Amino acid sequence: MKKEYSMIINGQKVAGGGSPFSVINPATATELSQCPAASLAQLDEAVNAAEEAFKQWQHVSHQDRQKMLHSIADKIEEHAAELAEIVTQEQGKPLGLAQMEVGGAVAWTRYTADLEIPVDVIEDSPNKRIELHRKPLGVVGSILPWNWPLMIAVWHIMPALRSGNTVVVKPSSMTPFNTIRLVELINEVVPAGVINIVTGEGGLGRAMSGHEKIRKIVFTGSTPTGQNIMRNAAGNLKRLTLELGGNDAGIVLPGADVDAIASGIFQTAFLNMGQTCAALKRLYVHDSLYESLSDKLIAIAQQQQVGNGMDEGVSFGPVQNKDQYDLVNELIADAKRQGAAVHSGAAIPEGSGYFISPTIVTNVSDGVRIVDEEQFGPVLPIIRYSHIDEAIQKANASENGLGGSVWGSDLEQAQLVASQLECGTAWINGHAEVLPHAPFGGCKMSGFGVEFGLEGLLEYTVPQLLNINR
Numbered sequence: 089m090k091k092e093y094s095m096i097i098n099g100q101k102v103a104g105g106g107s108p109f110s111v112i113n114p115a116t117a118t119e120l121s122q123c124p125a126a127s128l129a130q131l132d133e134a135v136n137a138a139e140e141a142f143k144q145w146q147h148v149s150h151q152d153r154q155k156m157l158h159s160i161a162d163k164i165e166e167h168a169a170e171l172a173e174i175v176t177q178e179q180g181k182p183l184g185l186a187q188m189e190v191g192g193a194v195a196w197t198r199y200t201a202d203l204e205i206p207v208d209v210i211e212d213s214p215n216k217r218i219e220l221h222r223k224p225l226g227v228v229g230s231i232l233p234w235n236w237p238l239m240i241a242v243w244h245i246m247p248a249l250r251s252g253n254t255v256v257v258k259p260s261s262m263t264p265f266n267t268i269r270l271v272e273l274i275n276e277v278v279p280a281g282v283i284n285i286v287t288g289e290g291g292l293g294r295a296m297s298g299h300e301k302i303r304k305i306v307f308t309g310s311t312p313t314g315q316n317i318m319r320n321a322a323g324n325l326k327r328l329t330l331e332l333g334g335n336d337a338g339i340v341l342p343g344a345d346v347d348a349i350a351s352g353i354f355q356t357a358f359l360n361m362g363q364t365c366a367a368l369k370r371l372y373v374h375d376s377l378y379e380s381l382s383d384k385l386i387a388i389a390q391q392q393q394v395g396n397g398m399d400e401g402v403s404f405g406p407v408q409n410k411d412q413y414d415l416v417n418e419l420i421a422d423a424k425r426q427g428a429a430v431h432s433g434a435a436i437p438e439g440s441g442y443f444i445s446p447t448i449v450t451n452v453s454d455g456v457r458i459v460d461e462e463q464f465g466p467v468l469p470i471i472r473y474s475h476i477d478e479a480i481q482k483a484n485a486s487e488n489g490l491g492g493s494v495w496g497s498d499l500e501q502a503q504l505v506a507s508q509l510e511c512g513t514a515w516i517n518g519h520a521e522v523l524p525h526a527p528f529g530g531c532k533m534s535g536f537g538v539e540f541g542l543e544g545l546l547e548y549t550v551p552q553l554l555n556i557n558r
Contacts, residue, residue, distance in 0.1 A: 090121040093268045095287055097130065098137035099280025105130045106290055109261060114180040114406040115396040117440040123264050125288030128295055131256070134284040135301045138227040138254035141281030146224050146252045150205065153250055156277050157201030160246075161194050163273040168194070173398070174266040175238055180405040180442070181360055182397040193242040193270075199524035200246040203545050210553070217556040222549035224252030225327060226303035229296040231317070232267060233309045234260035234408050235363040235464075241267045243539055244306045245274070245283065251548040255283045256302065258292050262409050293317070300324050304548065307331070308365070311488075311533050329537035329547050332530060334365045334490030335462040337483035338519055339505060340381060341476070341496030342374040349495045349517065350384040356493075356519035357468040358389075358446050361405055363412070366491040366528075368519040370459050371470045372479040378472045382450050385468070389446040390433035396441070404434065406442040407465055413442040416465030419458045420447060423469070428452040454482050462488065476505060484510045489532035493519040512538075 094101035104124025113120045126134075164171065168190045175186040210218035230244035237259060248255050259267035264287045271285040286292060293313070297305050297320035304327035307317055314330040321328055338353065357368040373381050397405040407413040424430055429452075432445040449458055449469040458469045473479040483492060492509035494502040494516050506514040512530040515521060522528050522540065529538035538544050 091265075093121065093123055093265055095124055095126060095130070095268070095285055096271050096275055097134045097284050097286070098141075099275055102130065104288065106288055109288065111178055111262065111265060112409070113177050114408050115398070115441045117410070117442065120177055121265065123261065123287050125290060126286035126292060128291065131286050131292055131295055131299070134256045134286050135227055135299055137281035137284055138256050139301050141279060142224075142226055142254045145254055145279065145282050148252070153252065154201045157197055157246060157250055159277045160274050161197040161201065163276060164190065164197065164270070165194050167269070167273060171238060171266055171269060174269060175263075176397040176405075178263045178265055179234065179237060180397055180408050182402050182405050185360065186397065189236060189239045192239050196239070196242050196524045197246050200250050200545065203250060203542060205251060205545065205549070206542075215558055217558065219554040219556070221552045221554055222251070222546060223552050225548060225550055226253060227301055228253045228255050228548065229299070229302040229305045230255060230257045231293050231296060231305065231307045231309065232257065232259045234262040235360060235365070237263035238266045238270060240308050241270055244308075245270075247539075247545045247548050248306075249278065249282065251545055253304070253548055254281065256296065257283065257285045258296060259285070259287060261287065261289050294320060297321050297326070298323055303327065304329070311535075314535055327547070327550075329529075329539065330535035331365060331537075331539065332490075332533065332535035333462050333488055334367075334369070334530065334534050335460075335486045335488045336366060336369050336491040336493070336511070336519065337486070337509070338368045338371045338493040338495060339476075339479045339483060340371065340373040340377055341494065341498065341501060341505065342376050343498060344377060344496045346377055346381045346384060350381060350388065352518060353381075353495065354385055354388045356521075358404075358466055359520055361407060361444075362466045362468075363408060363464055364520055366513070366520045366522065368468070368493060369462060371468060372473050372482060373470055374479075375472060375474050378470070382448065382470050385470070386431045386433070386448045389431065389448055392434045392446050394434050394443055394445060395437045404446055404466070407444055408442070410442060412465060413444065416444055416463055416467060419461065419463050420449070420467060423449050423452055423456055423458040426452070426456045428456065428458070428469070454485065460486075480505060480508050484508075487533040488530070490530040490534035491515065491519065
């Protein structure tokens, strides 16, 4: 029997005001269950509930909010097996990776709980004391993507709650169930109305970004959608944190130890079947290492076991949805037409799931779509270069600027090259590593604002200067 899910508004389970929609299991291309769809009137109800709850929640002590976040982390931990299974069934990733996602959600919640919001003393003299305080904004709207649905929900929600805001969440309609379950668990801890969830499409995201009572939108997703949110947010000058698309470049320096770096490159390029904003998406390799590194990456790709993420031994799940599946296949076909060599050796299971074998593309260059566009899927193009200045120029030619990496044995040279990359995070001998205590965000068309650490937490606050004349 398929499980039934409900939205939560003001602490109560609520049926959708619109027509329910199907959520598809990407490993089988069949319906997992039906999800309720919110009406725009129900969005208003959720925002009004959050606004009312904010009147009291903003005054709850830091210590009490910290305790509540730790209680939420306990509940996520208690229901870890259930949450991981939901993630795998609606998102597609292997169960082991889903379990890691749940574990990350617990760790991020605990770290955020323990953050202290500072009061900065600007002046303390005999005649005057000036203090800089940080106050919560009000109602925060969270609009979520489908690739890391539980983890990114935690990234949005926990700093909002920790800093005294209330929340209205809209998950992706492709992966709503784990977020619904998360919000149910949070509502067992916090007062009614502090966090609410609405599901569906029907203009909900647009209505949230233009809603006069929502004071901040935090969004993870595509650049075009982020641009629309920014336009719609102008009416009440909403605060925005936008973590948008990335086409992250990696540069392998001459002299790099191919045996030492090949596995790390593969794992960070194909993390979550390549469906990660900050995954390594194009790799520039020096002439001297091009063939040997390409061969090693092809061999690793061929060793993967592709299949349903719930099955034992599967290391590689499906692409999450049909549109993305079609796009990735289109980019692979275009690369072939342009003369690239396409290497995809891992067997794909029979059936109707959205499976693409992990694919390495060689003999390809800038100007081909698979290099110039963000594939957001299990394909890595490898581009040859002769001079390091050429590689840096090509890495920076993208309109995106989320992450980048440099791989090499000479750390001083690697750091010099990394400092020239136009991106929010530059990794050396790694990629796609995000940490709860390290601020993370993009530049150029990859968005603005940062998440994580104290800097990320303070984005959910507004400064207020207290100027005291003695």
